[in-house]
Amino acid sequence: MTEELSKQYNPKETEDKWYKVWEQNNLFSAKISSSKPPYCIVIPPPNVTGILHMGHALNNTIQDILIRYKRMRGFASLWMPGTDHAGIATQNVVERSLAKEGLKRQDLGREKFIERVWTWKEEYGSTIIHQLKKLGCSCDWERLRFTMDQDYSTAVTEVFIRLYEKKLIYQGSYIINWCPRCQTALSDEEASHAELQGNLYYLKYPLKDKPLEFLTVATTRPETMVGDTAVAVNPKDKRYKKYIGKILILPLIKREIKIIADPGVDMEFGTGAVKVTPAHDPNDYILGKKHNLDFINVMHPDGRMNESAQKYSGLERFKAREAVLEDLKTLGLLEKIIPHRLSAGHCYRCHTIVEPYLSKQWFVKMKPLAKQAIEAVKKGEIKFYPERWTKVYLNWMENIQDWCISRQIWWGHRIPVYYCRNCQTKNTAKGIIVSKTKPEKCPKCASTDIFQEEDVLDTWFSSWLWPFATFYWPKENADLKYFYPTSTLVTAPEIIFFWVARMIMAGLEFKKKIPFKDVYIHGTVRDIEGKKMSKSLGNVIDPLEVIAEYGTDALRFSLISITSQGQDVYLSKERFEQGRNFANKIWNASRFILMNLKPENSNADLCVSFKEEKFDIVNRWIISRFYSTLKKTNEDLDAYRFNEAANNLYSFFWHEFCDWYLELIKPQIGQKQTQLIMYKVLEKTLRLIHPFMPFISEEIWQRLPKAQGSIMQQNWPHLQADLINEDDEKQMQVVFDIINAIRNMRSEMELGLASRPEIKLTFADKSMEESLRPLFSHIKNLAKLDQLSIAENYLPQENEYTSILKNMHIVMPLKGIVNVAEQINKNQVKIDKIKSEIKNKEIMLANKNFLSRAPKEIIDAEKNKLKDMHEQAAKLEVIKNGLR
């Protein structure tokens, strides 16, 4: 006999214990095997600065379910873990901690600062890893990678050089998104647009020859006027035609600027005249190039105005705005201000408004890379789940822009570009040398005055190599050969562009193979009002708190059960009660079984016994239900319908196994075959539950009399389709209906148990009567009856109460007080409803199109249904009359 189990499941006592055991026994480690097919997921590497949030919890629970499921199904199942160095985010964190000491990164210098970052990483960088372990993730931790590992950096450099040599990397001046706080360029994807309330300022620019005449321009960023080099109007605009080619005097700065014509100007917006600031606006930049205008940069990288801004030099950009407006107002050149909603890019890290800024950056030409990545998805080599993301992906890929990959920060992979100062000064060939290591001397002029590019690469420039760089590419090692292409990628929608699309491009470009076959995109976790969870909104639910309060299994199960494919998750804390209750139910059912099980009865083989012995219907039924559930679970997991799988297991275990089966067998629990079946169903169901709820399933597994090894090492139950018996399932359903009807009647009549009534059943169908007779003991038992008898064509008497089911009707003596009129009325409503349904069915069954086109099973089902309804209606009439 196993030791006594407590009445409630206590996750705290089990979770850490089993995780340790799994780790110590190397159960997460995936081994290359010639006999097993590979299954591999690479984790979306969380930032080293990361702290587990609900998004992670959902993302990683899904991956763990897949990994554990495939492992049990006999795959060499590898979950490749790692973390991302997260350039800007990590640098920010370390800079913040420096600030507490009153230091800036510049005070330390580049090398010392990077040392500090590494120290920080060693100390805090594995927080997220520990938290993933709390979640139960079965990652192969011995393979843990970091995007700044030395081998990984080798891959990054290799890729840069290959692309450079293919002329897919170039250096160029462009208007990029500049974060004045982080002082770095941001890619378009990193500058997220958000609406804000601003103003549209109408500024008057005087004409040179007629100083009393003005052209009014409208702008949202008046401070940039000091960098204006033209004003543009639409050539079709009658109002301004006469001014084209004339000269304006830029107020405050007193510079002469030209009025140019361009068809791109919207005549409807503002005044129809637009100031052109080529160095501070992407559109104006294009205009500037087109019309050969000057590019005047008016700002320092930190967002303060520079010398070109003359008297405003040194002012922060928004202070400068105020000053400019003040001065224009004094001069009478500020015509009006009208409120205007506009959207501006914000730094995705610090939410500072980004400044369009002209600077020299490195870019990757994306169009050539995108081509084959588009093909691969179109041909179905890579599939998105849910499928709709395919469109989103293709739409973006077909309109892809070049990727700005340089960042003006210190923490990251330094760009492998060196400059020869000698060549640069001679200006012969820009003096660019691209090399894995610092060259001794310039290959052109042999100068040794060589220095490295200051910029580092965008973090995603390393992440996009993740599916193969984690396997030590460009080396060709055995893991890479065996596990690449990986199987499934599980990720959130917001990084399809950042990451998924780029990985596909990188995989095809450098490995000549797709990086993964399936992409499963799950929803975003939101709060109950549909807002994204964020610290600033204060609406976060901390998964670690949930774990502490409800347990990891509860967290995992609840999350999964409410996550339907690709739909956003609206979460509140109460959700986790369901998971906790389920864990407790599993616990108590197992406790009950173990308390009643004689271990020697658990030894027989289920299938053999099933062939040799005759099992009663209750046992046949639960076996059939188990295999039906298994079948559905397999289908759901294979199609990434995790919530379906979870909910299905939930209702099987709770409402079928516990509520019906365990209740039905209580009187016969000592019986040998019942012992075997209850044990086997529990044991097999635990295996199905394990991927979802790894800890409790292991804890119970270890208490089973036959447990060998960890539940993780067990095979997934083999589907015995021949043990699914639909007739048994239907018959049991009838039993449940009878029992429920009786309980319901009693409840309606408010009869206490004391009455212990006798019930008469009238069957429409003789064969049903035959098959149900052996089950009467169960019915009597659960419905708490003294007698159950069968009557033929019995007409209810005045002192009797009736209920009707599909093919039978139930009569019980009236011992309580019941409102007969109400009962008659109820029956009349039922009769009317059935009659109208009968009408519809008859029309349908008379329809030639239906008879010729509908499948035979459907037609038969409909015919049976009609027959049933006729019978039922007739019986209801009889009852109604009887009651009267």
Added chain:
RNA sequence: GGGCUCAUAGCUCAGUUGGUUAGAGCGUUGCGUUGACAUCGCAAAGGUCAGUGGUUCAAGUCCACUUGGGCCCACCA
């Protein structure tokens, strides 16, 4: 402007290729349960499946439009 998505019970949501009487959890109400579990069981009430039209023998499911949310991309002087 382009694309995606949602609208089903009081609340939060399932409903896989159209096919028995549209489901679950929570909440409400009633009844029950003192040897697995009150973190329990059984049941009831509660739905014109957003609206309109169409396709079909058959529509919550497919199509079109309308209304109202949400998201993404582009633009935004």
